[in-house]
Amino acid sequence: MVSYNPSYVLSFLPELLSALPLxxxxxxxxxxxxxxxxxxxxxxxxxxxxxxxxxxxxxxxxxxxxxxxxxxxxxxxxxxxxxxxxxxxxxxxxxxxxxxxxxxxxxxxxxxxxxxxxxxxxxxxxxxxxxxxxxxxxxxxxxxxxxxxxxxxxxxxxxxxxxxxxxxxxxxxTIGLADVMGAGNLLIGRNLGNYSLETYTAVAIIYWVLALLLSLLDHTLEKSLDYNRN
Structure with a gap:
C-alpha cells in the first residue's frame, strides 16, 4: 500500500517554487x-x-x-x-x-x-x-x-x-524544461521514485493558487469595469 505523508508536501514547495519564475x-x-x-x-x-x-x-x-x-x-x-x-x-x-x-x-x-x-x-x-x-x-x-x-x-x-x-x-x-512540473519530476527522480504523490500534490497546490489569484483578478476587474460603466 502506498503511504502518504503530508509533511513532505510542505517541504517540497520551496524547491518547486524556485522554478515558478520560469x-x-x-x-x-x-x-x-x-x-x-x-x-x-x-x-x-x-x-x-x-x-x-x-x-x-x-x-x-x-x-x-x-x-x-x-x-x-x-x-x-x-x-x-x-x-x-x-x-x-x-x-x-x-x-x-x-x-x-x-x-x-x-x-x-x-x-x-x-x-x-x-x-x-x-x-x-x-x-x-x-x-x-x-x-x-x-x-x-x-x-x-x-x-x-x-x-x-x-x-x-x-x-x-x-x-x-x-x-x-x-x-x-516533456521536452526537459525545468518549469514547476519539470522541477517536480526532477525531485521525484532524485528521491528514486519515492514521495511522487506528495510531489504532485505540491505541484497541484502551486497551480491551484495561481488559478485562484487569476480568478480573483478577473473578479476584481469585472467589478471595476461594471462600476465605471454605471
Whole structure:
C-alpha cells in the first residue's frame, strides 16, 4: 500500500517554487505576443478580405484541433529540421524555453482570436458609426469606444484562455524544461521514485493558487469595469 505523508508536501514547495519564475515568464510572454497575433487573426477574419479570412480561419481550425502536446513536439522536433532544410539555419542549440514559448504562442493566438472576434461582434454596430459621426478616426473609435467595451465583454473568456494556457505550460517538462512540473519530476527522480504523490500534490497546490489569484483578478476587474460603466 502506498503511504502518504503530508509533511513532505510542505517541504517540497520551496524547491518547486524556485522554478515558478520560469513558468510565469513563459505565461506572460505568451499572453503578450499571443494576444497581438490573435488580434491580427481576428482582424483578418473581420476585415472583409476573403483571402485573409480564409487563411485566418484555416490556421485557427488546424491549431485548435491540434493537441497541445502534439504542437509542442512538432515545434521542438520539427521546426529545427524544417528551418535547416528550407533556410539552412541550425536552431538546435536554442534554449528549450524558446520552443515552448513558440508552441504556446501558436496555441494561445488561435484560441484568443476567437475570443476577440466574438467580443467585437457583440458590440452594437451603432457604436462604430457614432464614433465616426463625431469626427473620430477609425483607430480613435476603436481605441476609445470599441476596445473598452470589447475588453469588458471578453474578460471572462480571456481569463479562461489564460487558465488553459497555464495548464498547457505544464507539458513543457516533456521536452526537459525545468518549469514547476519539470522541477517536480526532477525531485521525484532524485528521491528514486519515492514521495511522487506528495510531489504532485505540491505541484497541484502551486497551480491551484495561481488559478485562484487569476480568478480573483478577473473578479476584481469585472467589478471595476461594471462600476465605471454605471
Amino acid at each position: 513558468t510565469l515568464f513563459i505565461v506572460v510572454f505568451t499572453i503578450t505576443v499571443g494576444s497581438l497575433f490573435g488580434g491580427a487573426l481576428s482582424w483578418a477574419q473581420l476585415s472583409g478580405d476573403k483571402v485573409l479570412n480564409a487563411i485566418a480561419k484555416a490556421y485557427i481550425f488546424i491549431v485548435r484541433c491540434t493537441p497541445p502536446i502534439v504542437m509542442l513536439f512538432m515545434v521542438f522536433y520539427g521546426l529545427p529540421e524544417f528551418l535547416k532544410w528550407w533556410l539552412g539555419i541550425d536552431i538546435n542549440s536554442w534554449s528549450r524555453t524558446v520552443f515552448v514559448i513558440i508552441a504556446m504562442i501558436l496555441l494561445f493566438a488561435a484560441s484568443i482570436s476567437e475570443v476577440f472576434k466574438s467580443a467585437f461582434e457583440a458590440i452594437p454596430k451603432g457604436q462604430l458609426e457614432a464614433g465616426l459621426s463625431i469626427g473620430l478616426t477609425g483607430f480613435q473609435t476603436f481605441l476609445r469606444i470599441l476596445l473598452p467595451q470589447g475588453f469588458r465583454i471578453a474578460l471572462p473568456n480571456i481569463t479562461n484562455a489564460i487558465l488553459n494556457l497555464l495548464k498547457d505550460t505544464a507539458l513543457a517538462y
